[in-house]
Amino acid sequence: MTGRLLLVCRLLARDLRRRRVETALLLLAISAATATLTLGLTLNDALAKPYERTRAATAGPDVVATPAASGPAALAALAPLATAPGVTAHSGPYPIGYLMLTARGRTVQAVVQGRDDSPATLDRPAVTGGTWVRPGGVVVEHAFAAALDMRIGDTVSIDRHPLRVVGTAVTAARAVYPRADWRADAGSPLTESAGLVWVDRGEISALAGARPLSYALNLRYADPHVGTSFTHKREDGIEYTSWTGIAEANGRLVTGARLALLVGSWLLTALAVVGVANIVAGRIADQRRRVGLLKAVGAGPAMVATVHLAEHLVVGLAAAGTGLAAGWLAAPALTDPGAGLLGATGTPPPGLRAVVAGTALALAIAAAATLAPVLRAATTDTVHALADAATPPRRRGWRVWLSRRMPTALLIGVRVNARRPRRARLVMVNTLITTTGLAALLMGLRQDRQIGLGGAELANPRDARTIQAMLLVIGVLCALGLVNAVVSTWTAVLDARHPLAVARTLGATPAQVTMGMAVAQLLPATLGVAVGVPAGIGLYLVVSAGEQRYAPVSWLLAMACAVLLAVAALAAVPALAAARRPVADVLRSTPA
Numbered sequence: 001m002t003g004r005l006l007l008v009c010r011l012l013a014r015d016l017r018r019r020r021v022e023t024a025l026l027l028l029a030i031s032a033a034t035a036t037l038t039l040g041l042t043l044n045d046a047l048a049k050p051y052e053r054t055r056a057a058t059a060g061p062d063v064v065a066t067p068a069a070s071g072p073a074a075l076a077a078l079a080p081l082a083t084a085p086g087v088t089a090h091s092g093p094y095p096i097g098y099l100m101l102t103a104r105g106r107t108v109q110a111v112v113q114g115r116d117d118s119p120a121t122l123d124r125p126a127v128t129g130g131t132w133v134r135p136g137g138v139v140v141e142h143a144f145a146a147a148l149d150m151r152i153g154d155t156v157s158i159d160r161h162p163l164r165v166v167g168t169a170v171t172a173a174r175a176v177y178p179r180a181d182w183r184a185d186a187g188s189p190l191t192e193s194a195g196l197v198w199v200d201r202g203e204i205s206a207l208a209g210a211r212p213l214s215y216a217l218n219l220r221y222a223d224p225h226v227g228t229s230f231t232h233k234r235e236d237g238i239e240y241t242s243w244t245g246i247a248e249a250n251g252r253l254v255t256g257a258r259l260a261l262l263v264g265s266w267l268l269t270a271l272a273v274v275g276v277a278n279i280v281a282g283r284i285a286d287q288r289r290r291v292g293l294l295k296a297v298g299a300g301p302a303m304v305a306t307v308h309l310a311e312h313l314v315v316g317l318a319a320a321g322t323g324l325a326a327g328w329l330a331a332p333a334l335t336d337p338g339a340g341l342l343g344a345t346g347t348p349p350p351g352l353r354a355v356v357a358g359t360a361l362a363l364a365i366a367a368a369a370t371l372a373p374v375l376r377a378a379t380t381d382t383v384h385a386l387a388d389a390a391t392p393p394r395r396r397g398w399r400v401w402l403s404r405r406m407p408t409a410l411l412i413g414v415r416v417n418a419r420r421p422r423r424a425r426l427v428m429v430n431t432l433i434t435t436t437g438l439a440a441l442l443m444g445l446r447q448d449r450q451i452g453l454g455g456a457e458l459a460n461p462r463d464a465r466t467i468q469a470m471l472l473v474i475g476v477l478c479a480l481g482l483v484n485a486v487v488s489t490w491t492a493v494l495d496a497r498h499p500l501a502v503a504r505t506l507g508a509t510p511a512q513v514t515m516g517m518a519v520a521q522l523l524p525a526t527l528g529v530a531v532g533v534p535a536g537i538g539l540y541l542v543v544s545a546g547e548q549r550y551a552p553v554s555w556l557l558a559m560a561c562a563v564l565l566a567v568a569a570l571a572a573v574p575a576l577a578a579a580r581r582p583v584a585d586v587l588r589s590t591p592a
Contacts, residue, residue: 025483026315027322029275030365032476034323034358035330037265038350051172051247054126060172060243061091061122061218062227068237070212077238078217086221091122093215094201097208098183100454101197103148103156108453109182109194110144111174112158113216114204122218123173125198130167135200137166144177144195147458158207163199171196173218175249178451178460183214193451256466263543264437264473265361271433271477272365275484276312278426278491309367316366320359324350327358330472408508412516413523416496424524427488431528431563432535434481438559439536441474442551485570489521493574496520510580517575518568525567529560 054060067077075093082090094113101110115125115133125132128142130152138158140150145168150156154165174180174196182194199207221227231245328350350358406414417424444467450457493500500513508516533556541548 023315025487026276026312026366027319028483029272029480030316030319030362031323031326032480033265033268033272033365034320034362035326036261036268036473036476037361038324038327038354038358051250054170055172055243058126058170058172059120059122059124062221062224062243063219064173064241064246065217065219066096066214066239066241068234068239070214074213074215077236078215081217081219081238086223086226087219088222089121089220090218091120092217094217095204095213096216097204097211097213098185098194099159099207099211101156101158101195103150103154106148106456106458108148108456108458109192110158111180111182111194111196112204112207113196113198114201115198116201120218122220123171125169125171127167127169130165132167132169133198133200134166135203136164137200138163139167139169139198140165141177141180141196142168142170143461144180144197147177147195147461158197158199159209161207169198172243172246173216175246176253178453178458179249179252182453193453195453253462254465256462257469259543260466260469260473263539264470264477267433267437267477268473268480269361269365271430271480271484273368274426274430274433275480275487276365278423278430278484278488312366313363316362317359319366320362323362324355324358327354408512409515409519412500412503412508412513413519413521415499416492416517416520417523419496419499420492423488423492424520427485427521427567428524428528430481430484430488431525431567432532434477435529435532435560435563436536436539437474437477438563439533439551439556440540441470441536442555442559443537443540443548444470446549446551446555448549482566482570485521485567489517489571490574492520492571493517510576514572514575518571521567521571522564525564529563533560 065078065081067074069077078093081087094115096114097112099110099112100107101112102108117133125139127139130139131137133139138156140148145151145165150165150168152165152167155162156165157163170176177195178193180194180196181191183191204213227242228244230240230242231248232242233240447463449460449463449467451460451463496517500508500516503516504510504513537550
């Protein structure tokens with residue numbers, strides 16, 4: 001037993017040293033899928049933790065109470081709550097006006113809250129730039145200021161009253177832009193998208209004019225479970241919003257991005273399986289002679305399978321750690337800028353669930369992609385393994401008749417795929433998955449990414465993060481698909497160099513050989529593109545809510561042509577290099 005284990009370890013170390021490029025490609029393929037899954041699983045924490053830090057730093061309340069009434073009636077309704085049983089602290093009531101703000105030529109809805117210049121017991125907004133409120137000035141919520149491109153020193157107007165922007169701040173007592181809940185009438189249960197600003201308490205009545213003011217009262221309870229037992233509720237004409245409800249509203253900003261990352265991780269997982277299977281198939285094909293030698297000296301199928309599986313599982317385990325680290329480091333890119341929370345760029349390390357899921361995914365990819373070729377190699381006859389022959393094409397009468405009428409380049413491409421049908425299927429799946437992701441991205445780019453705030457439209461931060469996540473995923477998807485295509489074409493050229501040399505001795509020109517290898521890749525790739533375009537459109541429609549706009553046909557056709565041109569170019573370069581090698585040298589070389 002010890003001797004067999006030592007043999008497995010020696011063969012494993014030898015293969016990893018001799019095949020460094022292939023090992024690096026395996027590591028890259030599995031790490032990409034693991035990193036994307038990790039990013040999707042940890043994205044909620046990436047925004048939940050900053051909200052908790054913001055709540056702690058700003059003395060965030062447990063519950064915010066807003067009455068349906070306005071004016072003196074609202075103050076009368078809130079008065080008993082400050083001394084209610086279980087309440088340990090309160091601040092306010094603070095006057096609130098649902099007004100219109102004009103900045104840089106755009107007029108939008110704004111929730112205007114009147115505040116004192118002295119610190120409050122609860123809800124002390126943290127100033128991120130400039131100063132706190134003072135007469136003649138306005139402080140803008142950080143994310144809202146970023147959406148309007150407002151800077152300290154700018155002049156804005158609230159209901160035609162000019163004010164100077166004196167600072168930006170964040171708070172945990174109200175959701176960030178665009179979920180500040182603007183109401184057409186004070187006390188209305190219907191809310192609309194808006195941003196939050198603070199002004200001097202003594203000026204809000206003049207800003208509101210004839211519009212009635214609403215009020216908000218911040219409460220803290222002795223029992224911490226009060227703030228977690230509900231999100232929103234209405235009792236006796238008063239609307240209560242807990243801190244968990246505010247955190248949930250902030251979390252909705254990343255739901256689209258998280259879904260895009262999770263769906264992207266599925267696509268990357270499938271693409272990683274294809275890539276790993278392609279590399280593994282090539283490696284095991286190169287190692288057929290070693291399989292035959294192992295069997296010739298007495299190794300059984302279990303020993304042969306163990307030798308090959310151990311190598312790829314070790315690579316999968318290393319890729320799990322690399323992918324987890326990459327996903328953790330990439331998370332801040334999707335929570336900044338403009339998250340409107342303190343420490344939004346900080347990301348906690350992946351939790352136990354993400355670590356287990358990422359490790360399981362990496363090992364599953366390595367095992368799933370390796371199992372079939374390993375079992376095939378382990379059960380291969382010893383004599384056949386030592387001969388190392390490719391699968392001969394099945395010759396039938398109609399096929400022979402058809403092949404005699406094919407152009408030379410097409411005939412070469414068909415014969416190359418007939419010798420290695422499994423590789424052709426992998427090329428088709430690789431192209432299908434890549435095209436699916438690109439078609440879904442084009443659908444996403446076609447949608448309207450603006451959000452209406454009354455008189456103007458601003459960028460929707462939720463959609464912006466979703467597109468950012470999609471671009472990240474599709475970028476990795478295309479890179480991995482490109483790596484798979486390069487590996488597939490080089491493997492195909494190396495595997496077919498002897499048949500191609502024979503074709504050249506029978507009269508095929510280097511140009512025909514080059515075109516033949518391009519055709520060998522284009523035939524399955526064309527099928528993959530034809531299926532991938534509608535699959536990408538359907539995938540986007542399934543995971544997206546509401547009515548969606550379709551990407552223009554010209555976009556989809558241009559994308560499909562670009563994919564096929566890339567496949568043809570990647571196949572032509574190594575084929576052209578191989579075609580320049582003298583035929584005699586190729587025929588004298590030892591079979592791979």
